[in-house]
Amino acid sequence: MELERLYFKEPSDKYPGNEDAYPGTTSQEVVRALLERSRYVQGQHPCHETEMIIQHFQRILHLLESRANRLHGRFLPYSLEEVEYLDICLQCGHVTCEEHPEARKVAPWSKEGWRNR
Numbered sequence: 001m002e003l004e005r006l007y008f009k010e011p012s013d014k015y016p017g018n019e020d021a022y023p024g025t026t027s028q029e030v031v032r033a034l035l036e037r038s039r040y041v042q043g044q045h046p047c048h049e050t051e052m053i054i055q056h057f058q059r060i061l062h063l064l065e066s067r068a069n070r071l072h073g074r075f076l077p078y079s080l081e082e083v084e085y086l087d088i089c090l091q092c093g094h095v096t097c098e099e100h101p102e103a104r105k106v107a108p109w110s111k112e113g114w115r116n117r
Contacts, residue, residue: 027064028061029093031061031064032061034057035054035057035058035061035084038054038057039054042054055080058080058083059080061083061084062079062080065078065083065094065095068094069094069096074096083095085107086107088105088106089105090104090105090106
């Protein structure tokens with residue numbers, strides 16, 4: 001099996017070292033996929049450890065979005081549970097995006113499962 005590592009980069013003076021852009025996967029997308037998988041596993045074989053893993057992934061997602069908001073001079077006014085179900089910007093992949101008003105916003109995840117874009 002061949003693996004490919006994808007990076008999401010934005011060329012800008014704000015991000016030293018980013019010389020070109022690559023429309024890759026964001027960390028938030030990876031964490032959302034891990035949340036979906038963990039919930040599936042929890043549904044098959046419920047256990048305390050998997051529940052804790054789900055809570056940690058929720059915290060990671062919240063921290064990633066909180067950091068993105070802080071870097072844009074905003075505060076993230078949502079709880080751990082709320083961030084997971086918010087619409088995301090299809091251009092940058094963040095919730096509460098104000099930089100791309102023309103980009104379509106979609107909810108990547110619902111309580112019923114992953115939503116196709």
